[in-house]
Amino acid sequence: MSFEELTSLNALPLSRLILSDKSPLQDLTNNQLRLLLGYSAAEVIAGASKVEPGEWGILSAAMDAIFNRVVEVQEMSKREEVIRRLNLSDVLLLRVPVNDSIPLLDPHHQVTLFIGEVPLPAAQARKLGQVWKSLDVKTIKLLRETKMLLRPTLAICKLLPVGDSGERLLREWADIYPILP
Incomplete structure (x- = not known):
């Protein structure tokens, strides 16, 4: 999946993809990872009032995965x-x-x-x-x-x-x- 396709997804579908066996995090450049972090955070914030209680675990775990990867590649x-x-x-x-x-x-x-x-x-x-x-x-x-x-x-x-x-x-x-x- 291209970076443009990733950033066309809303927070929950993107989070599910990040946590799946087909996670795109390993395939992104350092700059794309940093951009994805900002995009994902903005999407989570924008949709926060519509998130069902059971979905927060998915969003939180996906944000953890992105943060961890950005630090791992020394982009932050x-x-x-x-x-x-x-x-x-x-x-x-x-x-x-x-x-x-x-x-x-x-x-x-x-x-x-x-x-x-x-x-x-x-x-x-x-x-x-x-x-x-x-x-x-x-x-x-x-x-x-x-x-x-x-x-x-x-x-x-x-x-x-x-x-x-x-x-x-x-x-x-x-x-x-x-x-x-």
Whole structure:
């Protein structure tokens, strides 16, 4: 199937194809994989309100497969992948209810992604954030990546029950967010 044919499919048929024995992911160029990731995310978002509860597992697994392949071929760093995953989940969770059995719709899973990828401990981010204008470009970039990970995670954490371990952990980060570049 050509790239043009793939991108003519809606989210669910495309997801089923990606998860099938005839998955096209191995045959796509790196650039096509990156484009397919963007297309698939946009299709999932656009059709989110029409997705049946039993279909979310298929969509989530297909998005995982695409993300994993894009990182595997080094078209995207692991950190960029996590930032994109967090942003996708943030947007979806504005449209559909939380579902703890679907990684894409599970706030706890998203918090785990954040914790696994955030490059600095909160105390260090706070200290550096207070003086970021005097820091070298490499450190400023690290603080910027921290903020890019943090923004969707903080939004997602509003969906966690008060007192939840993820909610408590990120409360500290919420205070740091405004001082990051």
